Structure formats: structure tokens, C-alpha cells
């Protein structure tokens with residue numbers, strides 16, 4: 023089998039390669055950098071859905087052990103708390119949130135990739151060309167060793183915001199960029215803040231703008247200040263103003279700057295996530311402002327969605343229509359993420375005097391009027407997308423915790439192997455499937471007379487009557503067999519070697 027070519031050994035590319043290996047699919051990961059190296063702390067907040075995907079590839083346990091778990095987010099206006107949001111922990115589940123520097127996440131993924139015989143990781147290979155074929159892809163690279171060509175079955179462009187793959191495919195990246203900057207500093211200091219997300223509008227230490235504070239491992243605090251468009255970090259560092267800024271929060275305590283950077287954020291989504299045998303994932307496909315932690319978390323969910331579909335195609339367990347659903351499902355998730363983060367940025371970075379005035383007025387009202395608090399947007403934190411209108415999802419089913427299209431409740435996930443899982447209250451015949459399907463008896467979780475079909479990425483494909491025909495139909499649909507002509511962008515009805 024030709025390998026899947028993955029452009030970019032960032033967290034999304036590495037996760038894709040490792041997930042492919044779970045299904046016996048080899049990959050070659052082409053990375054432009056000459057050697058592993060830190061780009062900076064960047065993503066710290068990892069959400070439980072991403073952690074579950076990372077658990078599949080054996081890195082979540084170490085991430086959770088090393089990271090700081092948090093379950094509460096609080097929002098303040100000046101010195102008044104406006105509201106808090108709690109994220110309950112499930113027994114047997116992942117923490118709802120951990121904070122861990124992206125450098126550490128990448129290091130753990132890299133170590134896992136280096137141990138994996140099916141992942142061929144090549145440093146110093148910058149992707150410069152893509153030649154699509156009917157049965158495969160040729161990918162050209164340039165690096166220290168000169169020009170090379172790689173033959174692959176599919177190409178996954180996980181090469182970040184400036185994605186060469188996206189440009190070579192001629193895919194647009196519409197959206198907008200923000201003028202205001204955000205100064206992000208990781209400060210090592212023995213502060214007595216609790217392990218919570220704390221968002222301050224107009225605090226005395228950044229009047230008129232906002233500050234976000236998060237705890238990271240080793241008593242390091244991620245502090246995120248909104249700063250004006252003409253802000254310059256090096257000028258502030260040299261003049262001592264950065265020290266004054268940090269002192270306003272840490273007081274007289276000793277501190278050390280671990281990492282500092284000023285960012286402009288972007289809100290952009292690729293106009294298509296698939297072109298023929300090439301797919302875009304992670305920042306190559308979408309960029310969101312980070313309030314809500316939807317960047318890397320959604321990139322990992324792209325990888326989880328794409329990897330099993332590529333594997334099913336390569337192993338001969340699906341028709342071509344399954345691959346179309348990657349774009350259908352993840353473009354829908356991206357549209358939701360974009361809408362949520364754009365609304366947040368409209369509140370955080372008003373673009374007119376009228377918007378600033380409205381924001382001030384909402385914040386002042388919110389101090390005494392609980393109804394106004396709903397209008398305060400300090401970032402809606404990432405949650406699992408629900409594939410309710412996906413062609414793979416069999417709609418309907420009884421009311422209960424198992425919802426068609428939604429992520430399966432956490433404690434049940436420990437029962438699931440890398441293939442499809444049927445959750446049933448009593449023994450059921452899943453038919454003679456070519457693809458891997460396991461049946462798990464979970465009497466208390468599934469209503470009597472029903473079974474749930476769960477996809478390899480932990481999403482419920484359907485809750486259907488517990489009889490052979492309905493179950494086989496739901497499994498076939500979830501593997502892309504019944505995507506009709508009008509829904510299939512590949513054209514024609516999918517032919518599936520799923521027996522049943």
C-alpha cells in the first residue's frame with residue numbers, strides 16, 4: 023500500500039499519521055523544518071474531545087499527568103465577578119480542560135511518531151509541488167538533500183496557516199485579520215491565583231482592554247493582554263514597561279519571563295477542505311482567534327475525522343463517498359467555530375465607536391443585571407461538534423444520553439476499539455462485515471430494544487432498533503455506503519464491500 027503523504031509535522035500532521043497507523047496504514051510525514059524545535063508555547067488549553075483522540079495514539083495520559091486540570095472559567099468587569107462557567111468532570115473520563123504548552127504536546131506526539139514503525143518522519147523536506155493522479159498523488163519537496171518526489175495514495179495538507187498545499191491546490195482562504203494585537207507572556211511566578219480560567223474586562227492593570235490569565239504546569243502563568251495595533255514588544259521590553267506591566271499583576275514577587283510574543287489574530291476558513299485526493303486539516307484549513315481554544319482542539323478533531331475515513335478507503339471497507347464526508351462534516355464544524363469566535367472578537371475588539379459604547383454599556387449593566395450577562399462574550403469554549411445532518415448519520419432514536427451525530431458519553435469510550443462499536447443492551451447480530459465492528463454489552467447505557475452505532479472517532483452514527491436489518495443499514499450508512507447521488511460530490515452511488 024502506498025503511504026498517505028502528510029505535509030507538516032505539527033500537532034495535527036503527527037496526530038493524523040499516528041491515527042492512520044492504528045488501522046495499519048503507513049504514512050510519510052514531510053516537514054520543512056530541518057529538525058524538531060520550539061515555535062513557542064501557543065496552544066495551552068486542550069479540551070476533552072481532543073484529549074480522547076490523543077488518547078487513541080497514546081499521548082493523553084502523559085499530557086493529563088503533566089498538565090494543569092481546570093474546571094471553572096470566571097469573567098470579571100473591573101473588580102467585580104460577572105459570572106462563572108463550570109465544566110463537570112465525568113467519572114472514568116478525561117478532564118474537561120488541561121493547560122499544557124503546545125511544545126510539550128508536540129514533543130509527546132513526536133516521541134510517539136518516532137516509536138511507530140508505520141510513520142516515516144522526514145525533516146528538512148519542504149513541500150513545493152503536488153501532482154494529482156487518478157490513483158495517487160505525487161508530492162515534490164526541496165531540502166538539504168535537493169529535490170525529491172514522493173508517491174502517496176492521498177495527501178493531507180497539515181502545513182499550518184500559510185499552507186503551501188492549500189496554495190498549490192488553488193484553494194482560497196477568505197476571512198479577516200485583526201488590527202489589535204495580543205501580548206502573550208508565560209510568566210514563572212509563585213502567584214496565589216487558583217487553577218481557573220480568569221478573564222478580566224477593563225482591569226485596573228490594563229484599563230479599557232482585557233486580560234486573560236491561565237495556570238500552566240510548574241507555576242507558570244499564561245497572561246494574555248489586549249494591546250493596541252501599534253504595540254511593539256521589543257520597545258516595551260527595552261524601556262522596562264514590560265516589567266511594569268507584569269508587576270501590576272505579580273506585585274513584588276520574583277518572576278521570570280518564559281516566553282513572550284505579540285500576535286495578530288485571524289479568522290479564516292479554506293473555501294474547500296478537499297480537492298480530489300488531497301485534504302486540508304488544522305490551521306491549513308482554518309484559523310480562529312484563540313479565545314475559546316478552538317484552534318488546535320478543532321485541528322485534532324479534523325485528524326480524528328479524516329484518519330479513519332482514509333484508512334477505510336485504503337483498506338477497501340468503504341466507497342469513495344465516505345471521503346466526501348470529511349469536507350461535509352469538518353466544513354460544518356469550521357462554520358460553527360468561525361461564527362462563535364467571530365462573535366467573541368466582535369465583543370472583544372469592537373470596530374467602531376458605537377460598538378465600543380455598546381460594550382461598555384453591556385459590561386456596566388451586567389454588574390447588577392444578570393440578564394445582561396448573557397451579552398458578555400469572553401470566549402465560548404470549544405465543545406464537540408454534532409454531526410446531526412451528516413449523510414453518515416442515521417437520524418432519530420429514543421431520547422437519552424446517546425444522540426445521533428453527537429460524541430458518545432465519556433465512560434463508554436474506554437470500551438471502544440479502533441473500529442466501529444455497537445453498543446447494545448442484549449446480544450445482537452451485527453452481520454458479516456468486512457470492516458472491523460465490535461459489539462459491547464452495556465445494559466444501563468442503551469434503552470431496551472435499541473442499539474447505538476459508534477464511529478471510530480467516538481461519534482454516534484445512529485441509535486436504531488436492535489434488529490439485524492436496521493443495524494446493518496446504520497453500519498453501512500456510517501461507512502459511506504448509502505450516500506445518495508445527490509449528496510455525493512464524487513458522483514454516483516457508492517459501492518461498498520461491506521457484507522451484511
Ligand SMILES: Cc1cc2nc3c(=O)[nH]c(=O)nc-3n(C[C@H](O)[C@H](O)[C@H](O)COP(=O)(O)OP(=O)(O)OC[C@H]3O[C@@H](n4cnc5c(N)ncnc54)[C@H](O)[C@@H]3O)c2cc1C
Nearest residue numbers: 030032033034054065066067149181182304305317318319
Ligand atoms: C498565541 C496562540 C495561542 C493559542 N492557543 C490555543 C489554545 O489554547 N488552544 C487551541 O486549541 N489552539 C490554540 N492556538 C492555535 C494552535 O496553536 C494552532 O491551531 C496549532 O498550532 C495548529 O497546528 P497545525 O499542526 O495545524 O499547524 P502548525 O502547528 O502550524 O504546524 C504546521 C507544520 O507544517 C510545517 N510546514 C509548513 N509549511 C510546510 C511545507 N511547505 N512543507 C512541509 N512542512 C511545512 C511547519 O514547519 C509546521 O511544523 C493558539 C495559537 C496562538 C498563536
